[in-house]
Amino acid sequence: MEIKPPVPIIPAPIWRNIKDLQEWEQLHQKRPEGDKHSVAFESITEGIHSFPGGFVVTTGVDAFLNWARKSSVWPVTFGLACCAIEMMATFASRFDVERLGMVPWASPRHSDLMVVSGTVTIKMAPMLVRIYDQMPDPKWAVSMGSCANSGGPFRHGYHVVKGVDRVIPVDVYVPGCPPPPESLLNGLLLLQDQIAQFRRTGKRAAPNAKVD
Amino acid sequence: MTHEQAKTSIGERFGGAQVESAFAGATADKPGSAEATAGKGVALTVTVPVDQWTAFARFAKDTLGCRFFSFSTAVDWKEQGLEVVAKVDNVDTGLSILMKSKLGPGVSECQSLVPVFRGADWMERECYDMFGIRFDGHPDLRRILLGDDWVGHPLLKSYAVDTPHPPYR
Numbered sequence: 001m002e003i004k005p006p007v008p009i010i011p012a013p014i015w016r017n018i019k020d021l022q023e024w025e026q027l028h029q030k031r032p033e034g035d036k037h038s039v040a041f042e043s044i045t046e047g048i049h050s051f052p053g054g055f056v057v058t059t060g061v062d063a064f065l066n067w068a069r070k071s072s073v074w075p076v077t078f079g080l081a082c083c084a085i086e087m088m089a090t091f092a093s094r095f096d097v098e099r100l101g102m103v104p105w106a107s108p109r110h111s112d113l114m115v116v117s118g119t120v121t122i123k124m125a126p127m128l129v130r131i132y133d134q135m136p137d138p139k140w141a142v143s144m145g146s147c148a149n150s151g152g153p154f155r156h157g158y159h160v161v162k163g164v165d166r167v168i169p170v171d172v173y174v175p176g177c178p179p180p181p182e183s184l185l186n187g188l189l190l191l192q193d194q195i196a197q198f199r200r201t202g203k204r205a206a207p208n209a210k211v212d
Numbered sequence: 213m214t215h216e217q218a219k220t221s222i223g224e225r226f227g228g229a230q231v232e233s234a235f236a237g238a239t240a241d242k243p244g245s246a247e248a249t250a251g252k253g254v255a256l257t258v259t260v261p262v263d264q265w266t267a268f269a270r271f272a273k274d275t276l277g278c279r280f281f282s283f284s285t286a287v288d289w290k291e292q293g294l295e296v297v298a299k300v301d302n303v304d305t306g307l308s309i310l311m312k313s314k315l316g317p318g319v320s321e322c323q324s325l326v327p328v329f330r331g332a333d334w335m336e337r338e339c340y341d342m343f344g345i346r347f348d349g350h351p352d353l354r355r356i357l358l359g360d361d362w363v364g365h366p367l368l369k370s371y372a373v374d375t376p377h378p379p380y381r
Contacts, residue, residue, distance in 0.1 A: 027379055122380045123359045158366040158373045158381075159358065166379040 020150070028165040062198065069112070069138065070195040071101040073188075076111035078131060081118025083145040083178040090181040090188075097188065108134040113191070114168075115184070119147035119154055120161040132168045140195070142187055143170045146177040153177070218256060218276055218307055225271055230259040255299060255310040262313045266323040266349070269300065272309050273328055277302045281329035284336060286343040288369045293317040294343060298325060298332070315345070324349035342367035 015021055048054040079087060091097055091104045105111050108131045120128060132141065143164050146152030151162040164170060171194060174187035219231050233256050260268045272278040278300035287295045294315045301308040315322055324347035325332035336347045337356040344365035347353060355362065364371050375381075 122377070125380055156374055158371065161380045 024150075024163070024165075028163070029167065029169040031169040066196045066198050069198070070192040072103075073101060073113045073140070073192065073195070074103050074105045074111045075113040075115050075142075076108045076131065076135065077104045077106050078108075078114055078128075079117050080120065080124065081145075081147065083117035083148070086178045086181055086184060087115055087117040087144060090184045095181040095185055097185070100188065100192065102188065108132075109136065111135050112139055114139070114141045115144050116141060116148040116164045116168075116170075117144040117178075119152070120164050120167070121159045122161055123159065125161050125167050128164070129167050138198075140171045140191055141168050142172045142174060142184075142191060144174045144184055144187070145179055146175065149173050149175065214305070215256060215307065218309070221275060222258060222271075225275070226258075226260060226264060226268060228261045228264065229268065232257045232259075255308045257310045257312065259312045259314075262315055262319075262322065265296070265311075265313050266325060266328060268311060269298070269325050269328045272300050272311070276307065276309065277304065278307065278309055279303070281325070281331040281335075282308070284325060284332055284339060286339050286345055286367075288343065288367065289314075290369050291317060293319055294345060296322050296339070296345065298335075300329070320345050322347055326350050341365070344368065 045058060049058040075091075077091075079085075089095060091102075097104075102113070108114075112135070114132055114135065116128070132139070141164075143149050147154060147160070148164045151157075151160050154160040155162055161167060172187045172191045174183050176183050179187070215233060219233065222229055222231055258268070280301040280303050282299035282301050284296070284298040287297060289295055292314065296313050296315065298311045299308060300311065313322070320343075322345050324336060326336065326347070327349055333350070333352070334356060336345075336350055337353060339345050340347065340350075340353055341355045341357050342365055354360070358366070366373065
């Protein structure tokens with residue numbers, strides 16, 4: 001009797017055909033018009049920018065404000081699950097994020113960044129959204145770990161939000177389960193790069209093209 | 213109160229109860245050992261009729277001395293219906309009793325253990341939350357883990373776990 005070795009024929013996945021990615025395209029939160037501004041503020045900056053030679057002023061002010069913003073990103077201390085341990089390690093002295101100007105702050109009203117560290121349950125999601133809404137604009141969100149990115153190992157559980165981007169717009173996704181402090185630090189540096197791309201005092205840069 | 217004494221005592225008081233000891237087969241080669249008679253660390257499984265659920269718990273507490281309420285939960289056996297499970301321990305002699313009771317198909321009513329063990333309060337609330345078992349005599353039967361607006365009882369086998377619940381699920 002001839003024993004054949006199993007030869008699994010696995011077709012290369014086509015990313016567009018994957019159901020989870022279709023869901024992502026459909027359900028993730030977008031922020032197409034940037035942050036909330038007063039109309040007067042926006043019209044004044046647009047006016048200066050369109051004035052001949054005014055771009056010197058706006059780009060200069062942009063450069064200064066972006067430098068200020070990215071140098072003082074204060075994350076709200078908001079830990080949800082085991083990823084929070086790695087987040088705490090990142091905030092602690094060994095991986096010292098204070099050298100990047102990040103001060104973990106225990107109030108959403110003084111904070112710019114929310115690091116969603118851990119599984120978001122359906123019961124927790126309204127509170128998460130409330131904390132996010134309490135943060136003043138401009139604000140950013142980093143989705144940390146598999147659970148916050150997509151639900152992770154608990155994706156098919158009955159109580160798990162399949163990715164925090166279904167309830168708040170996310171700027172940087174940090175993969176890992178949990179991501180080590182180096183990964184989160186890399187994510188925070190990427191976020192600082194994104195913040196440096198702000199234009200006209202508040203328009204967000206277009207997101208990077210997806211790489212398949 | 214040893215294992216064997218407890219068995220006899222349960223047999224006298226509750227004729228309809230079915231008593232099993234997982235320890236008996238394991239110690240067939242050394243009957244009468246100190247461990248076997250004391251029954252330390254091994255639960256005596258008692259299956260009682262559903263209408264004697266609280267009565268048996270009271271008997272276990274008062275007569276058998278099982279004053280420590282360990283846990284209470286349920287099992288969904290699909291067509292055969294739900295089964296409630298509770299474990300009570302006698303911490304002095306090491307006797308522990310795993311009480312079980314089948315509610316029958318389609319039934320979700322059960323007597324509450326809260327009048328006997330106050331620690332059963334939150335356990336039965338969780339049991340109600342996850343399996344939808346209504347405990348008669350429970351003072352405060354509402355959901356404990358899931359939100360108040362949750363629909364359904366997710367640990368039932370009939371719960372469709374992956375139904376969309378936008379935007380969350």
